[in-house]
Amino acid sequence: MPPRRLSMLDDLEEMGATILVWAGLGGGSISLPYLEEEAYGPVPARFRHYGYVSESEFIHHARERDIDLFAIIFESQAWEFPAELVDGEVVAQNELRGVAPQTTIGLREFSTDTGPASWKPFRHYFPDGLVNSAGEQVTNLWEEVACRDLEGNPIRAHWVEVAVRDQVSYYADRNNPVWREYLKAVIRIQIDAGARGIQLDETDTPMSALRYGGCFCRDCMDEMRAYLLALDEIPVELEGVDLTRFDYRAWLLELGHRAGENPRGLPLYQHFSRCQQLAIARTFEELSTYAKQYAASKGVEIRVAGNFYDCAPYFDPMVDHVDVLVTEMRETKYQQPWYFRHGVGLSRGKPLVAVENPYGGVTEQLLQKVQLGRAFDLFRLTIFEASAMGANMSLPYGSWLGTEVKDSYWVPRHLVVETGQFLKEIDHLISPSSPHRTAVVHSVRSLIALTIDSDQFNDGERWFPDVEQPDAPAQSYWEVIESLSRSSKGYDVVVFPDEALRANDVTGQSLSRYETIVLPDVWAVSAEQHRALLDYVHRGGHVLIHGVYGSELDPATREELTSHANVAIVDAIDELPALTPVDxxxxxxxxxxxxxxxxxxxxxxxxxxxxxxxxxxxxxxxxxxxxxxxxxxxxxxxxxxxxxxxxxxxxxxxxxxxxxxxxxxxxxxxxxxxxxxxxx
Missing domain, CATH: 2.60.40.1180 (Golgi alpha-mannosidase II)
Known part of the structure; x- marks a missing residue:
């Protein structure tokens, strides 16, 4: 992260800042000693003259102003940067000067003790070394933690690499216990440096490596084996196979599959995807719990935040293990109140902080207009819309615009201050709770596979060719909440969890506060959730069904709800607003x-x-x-x-x-x- 100046805190305080996200102590993806130098490294007197401070000092002074910096952990980034060293001293890094032979510094050099002279040795942090799941001492941390394609090649996190800089960021794998131990060391350093907020970024790794065709590393294959052994029914493709020694990657290679194929076209893909859905929820909980426990052991309390990107359904089980939800928004648009109502519902009463996406939507275009002194109202709307819907949209302070745009997202100071001060004035008027009498059900299991198999994990045909997908159940959830928002209808989003990921918490009693429940293509509903809906209508509640309901229930059970006098089947989405209560x-x-x-x-x-x-x-x-x-x-x-x-x-x-x-x-x-x- 860039160096800090005290004058930044003057700006942030005037803007009304309370927490800072993607804000500091992010150097753990390079090495632990690099992270410590961020936290405690010496600041030259010349820089002190202009108010520069170390990261730990900045955190301390921010807390004096009631601003919490959330230290950032890049969970899927394992870096090697080009560098030039003279007698062990870094004279150039990332942006080279040609003053010394080129080398690299990052996780590999850290684990082999070949980095800069100022770096403490690997064994200082891990006295017994790190042992991988095969019982081997780790000698190259960078290679060890990388996600792998079908042929064993490391997968790269291309979206964060600047091509002209000769950088390499491997896509790191949280299923690997070595990486989790490393991330725990990052957490310890961040908390010791004074951070009272820990933000876990890229919380869906390594499932998100499907975007590049993986991950097929040893640990992911161990996950797949354990998943298959736990199934009630063995897939027909594996009849007669000894699952106790099954290696999914080796099996695919024997069938003739190779790297570069679309993973969605591979045999057993749906099982592989499901295996990763279960794994990311478990390993996220492990890290979040560890952060809280380590902080408690030091006599401090912290908040944990997770980057839940676009608030996709597979993040639902992680919500229990954070205090703040952060979302990058897959697409940042000028008018999407339904997105925030969805996010508030997923957050289940916890604060939701949205951040603009540099790669999707209008951010770059908006910046160009603002730089010309235009579009001030458009900027205001991007912030106010979130608050109006019960969420928060972060104010930009030099925000990242990706690896290709040579600029950052700065808005004129007076405009940001004016906007932030109004948010501060109305803070007591913003709440995730509502008196709305309509609820729309977000069925996690009805949406989860369709979300993962969409173009979100595809990037067109950049990394692999498209494949024809099997017919998936229709899903009208997003269209329904957009239609209600465009009609200025008040509504809440109620999550029906996937019970393999999170225990069901929906009851007829919990639903009874609503006059009307909308079910948009809730084809996957558990027996317990179905009973909750029956209890709800027996209590006098009304249900509107659009599309398919309960296709996995037997017809007689399903008809208990669909034939009830308080239930209506609605054919067209645009009919729904008129059928919901007028709040x-x-x-x-x-x-x-x-x-x-x-x-x-x-x-x-x-x-x-x-x-x-x-x-x-x-x-x-x-x-x-x-x-x-x-x-x-x-x-x-x-x-x-x-x-x-x-x-x-x-x-x-x-x-x-x-x-x-x-x-x-x-x-x-x-x-x-x-x-x-x-x-x-």
Missing amino acids: IVADLGPLAAASLHELQSGAVALHLVNYDYDEESDVVRPRTGVTVGAQLAGTFSRARLYAPGEQAVDLELTQQEGVWTVTVPQLATYAVIEFSQGED
């Missing part, structure tokens, strides 16, 4: 979004976002005289309006048949109305 009474149209937040004070906040951006005038067209009502239980005597750049004001509040109505004089980009029972 927000307003004619907002498709260029708006709305959501209700239940607050700890007992008040309720109505959040409104206006997406009506005009390219020519470069502003969001303000709406005047917007009358909006909220269907709420309880009694309220005050409605207070909060809007960016404006003083909070009280609005006239009326009530009829439980609908509390106000008129917002002007809705620019964002407004929040707090319904409360009296004075502050």
